[in-house]
Structures are given as C-alpha cells and as structure tokens.
Amino acid sequence: MANLKQFLMIPGPTQVPENVALQGAHGMINHRSADFKKVFESVIAGVKELYLTKNDLFIFNSSGTGALEAAVSNIVGPGDKVVGVSIGNFGERFQKIAKAFGGEVIPLDFAWGTAADPKKLKEILDADTKKEIKAVLMTQNETSTGVVNDIKALAEVVRAHGALIVVDAVSGLLAEPLKVDEWGLDIVASGSQKAFMVPPGLGILSVSAKAWKVIETTKRHCYYFDLLQWKKFAPNGETPWTPALSLFFQMDEALKMLRAEGIDKILARHQLLKKAARSAARALGFGLLAEDDKCASPAVTAIVPPAEVDAEALRKLCRTKYGVTLAGGQGKLAGKIFRISHLGYIDQLDIISAFAAIEMAMSELGQKVVLGSSVKAIQEVLLKG
Ligand code: PLP
Numbered sequence: 001m002a003n004l005k006q007f008l009m010i011p012g013p014t015q016v017p018e019n020v021a022l023q024g025a026h027g028m029i030n031h032r033s034a035d036f037k038k039v040f041e042s043v044i045a046g047v048k049e050l051y052l053t054k055n056d057l058f059i060f061n062s063s064g065t066g067a068l069e070a071a072v073s074n075i076v077g078p079g080d081k082v083v084g085v086s087i088g089n090f091g092e093r094f095q096k097i098a099k100a101f102g103g104e105v106i107p108l109d110f111a112w113g114t115a116a117d118p119k120k121l122k123e124i125l126d127a128d129t130k131k132e133i134k135a136v137l138m139t140q141n142e143t144s145t146g147v148v149n150d151i152k153a154l155a156e157v158v159r160a161h162g163a164l165i166v167v168d169a170v171s172g173l174l175a176e177p178l179k180v181d182e183w184g185l186d187i188v189a190s191g192s193q194k195a196f197m198v199p200p201g202l203g204i205l206s207v208s209a210k211a212w213k214v215i216e217t218t219k220r221h222c223y224y225f226d227l228l229q230w231k232k233f234a235p236n237g238e239t240p241w242t243p244a245l246s247l248f249f250q251m252d253e254a255l256k257m258l259r260a261e262g263i264d265k266i267l268a269r270h271q272l273l274k275k276a277a278r279s280a281a282r283a284l285g286f287g288l289l290a291e292d293d294k295c296a297s298p299a300v301t302a303i304v305p306p307a308e309v310d311a312e313a314l315r316k317l318c319r320t321k322y323g324v325t326l327a328g329g330q331g332k333l334a335g336k337i338f339r340i341s342h343l344g345y346i347d348q349l350d351i352i353s354a355f356a357a358i359e360m361a362m363s364e365l366g367q368k369v370v371l372g373s374s375v376k377a378i379q380e381v382l383l384k385g
Helices: 018-023 034-051 064-075 089-100 118-127 151-161 209-217 227-236 245-261 263-283 311-322 348-364 373-384
Strands: 007-009 056-061 081-086 104-109 133-139 164-168 187-191 202-207 300-304 324-328 338-341
Touching (some): 007 348, 018 245, 034 056, 034 202, 034 245, 056 064, 064 164, 064 202, 064 209, 081 089, 081 118, 089 133, 118 151, 133 151, 151 164, 164 209, 311 324, 311 338, 324 348
Parallel strands (some): 007 324, 081 104
Antiparallel strands (some): 056 202, 187 202, 300 338
C-alpha cells in the first residue's frame, strides 16, 4: 500500500504546526498601521529573546540566503578582505556571496564531515598584523554535512583580532546553543523555515553596535537590503518595503509556542533526537559522515549507506512507498549520502517512523536488515531521555 501520511524529514523547509499554518489565512492589513506595528514589535521581541540578544534585529522577505547577502553586502565593498570559514556547501556559499560583492576572500576550508579548527583561524588572524581583515564569515550548523562548529571558540579568536564575527545560523539556531550577546557575535543570520517551524520566506539578521560602525563607513552595493534603510523604519514598527504579512502572523504564532517551551527545552529535544538518529543509523550498520559525536549536528544527521546501497534509490523508495521524505547529499556529496532531519517540528515518533521506513526500504533493496533494530535503538535512547 502507498502511505496516506507524509513525513517531511528534511532540514528545511521543516514541518509547520497546524496552528501556525492556519495563521497564513489571516486577512491582509495595512502594513503601515498600528495593527501591523503590534505584530512587528511582538515578532521582533520574540525573535530577539530566542537569539539571546539586545542587538538590532531585522526581518526581510527572503530565504536564508537573502539574510546572508544582507550581511555581506552591508559590510563588504570591493577589495575588502574577509575570511570565509567553510566546512561544507553552505560555508562555500558564504564565500561566494562575499566574492560576488567584490570581497577578497581568504578561504579557510576544512574536510567535509569535520568542524573548523579555531587554531587555524588564529594563525590567519595573527598574521594579519595590519588588521586588514574586516570580517570572518562562519557557519554554525553546516546542513550539508551535519556538523556544528564551535562558534564560541571561533568567536573568541576573532574577538582578539577585532574583525567582525558574522554567523550563518540559518539551520543551527535553536538546535545548537548560540549566545549572540555573550559571545559578541556581530551579525547573525537565520530563516523562518528551520527551527522556527514557519514556512520559508523570512530572512532574519541581528546587527551589533560594532557592526553598525562598519556599515556606516563601507562603500556598499545594496538597495533592498540596505540596513540603514531598515534601521530608519524600524522605530515606527515598519519595514522599508512591504513585509510578508502572512509570514509575520505565522511567526508570531510559532513564537508563542517556542517561548512557552523555552530555549533549554528546545535545545534538549534537538539533542535527544540527534542521539536517537545516530544510534539508529549505527544499529543498521550505516556510516555517519560526522564521526565525532561532539561536533555532530542536532539539526540533521548525514548518513553514509553501505557501498552496495544506492542512496537515491533508498530515498525514492522511502518517499514513494512510505511517505517519508529524506534529504539527499549536496555538492560533492550528491548521491553518496542521505540526510535525516530532526529540526523544528519533528517528534520522537517521526524519527521512529522514518527509520522503520528506512529498514523496510533497505530490506526491499535486498539488504540484510534485522527489522526493528533501529527502532529499538531509538526507543532505548528515548527511554533514557
Ligand atoms: N545556510 C545554511 C546553513 C542552510 O542550511 C541554508 C538552507 O538550507 C541556507 C544557508 C540557505 O537558506 P535558503 O535556502 O533559505 O536560502
């Protein structure tokens, strides 16, 4: 039989709770009115609370990449030097954006499946005695490999140098701790379609006082994302251009759920599901791209199937027969791995269902599988809590 229900197990867009989805049907209102100001202020305050920041925060009509472009285009002009720390596909994208705006990018690349080494970053920054490096771009959670960087340690190294710390927290925020103010993170980007449990379309950016000084003196090439425009409108509870009203209503609803749950519990649930997914993958004899549990992502697990199993065939069977949508490999990992998400509105039983489907699909692909072995492994993790 074909499955009636769908299990969306990709690291964004993530599943949307019904009450959040329903807010998308809210009627339109004037975006320059007291009514919108109320929603705007509630959403900005709610996101700032989860960002653990008192910095300015802006919400654009864009996906996460738009927020990254907003970050870069406001601080990087032609010939400006920046370090781009990359541990995967999204780190590479950050480097490409900086190049697109004329930046002279110093790449600091690490093997896919591993985390960035703060010592290597220190070497580059120590050598910059003239302090020409303006900013360091880094990814909190590398979604393509299922690895998290130690942002606290990387930020400490950058703070000692004085460059701006710019973090892509698009898929990591709320899955892995990120203390924006405590760690002195100058610009932090995220998006609605990940741990916020909201459909795609809102790009989020926090900006520190130190970043504003750089923005004000940079020869910038931006218009839609000109942060000085956004800063002008924010005190009136407005955005310079028409906001995605439906998504604001949805974000307001999701924030009520997230604030009620609290950051600690949100982080704990991601950690628990990460443990469950890793334990299940190991029970089936799969490899894990992020071998080290410490830097493994609480948002997504990248799984390396046995050589004789075609990852794409496995994904296809899971989707068509069992309604379980898994993510494929990206960039040079395309066709070599598959990824299972535990980000956002994903529950313990979603993980159990997904692995039950993976087991059946593996069996149908002619692999020897002890049915129930990964499910048992998950149950054991969940029972320990
Ligand atoms: N950065 C990271 C770490 C991501 O995971 C993603 C999306 O998956 C992005 C950036 C880009 O976001 P978007 O696809 O919303 O533009």
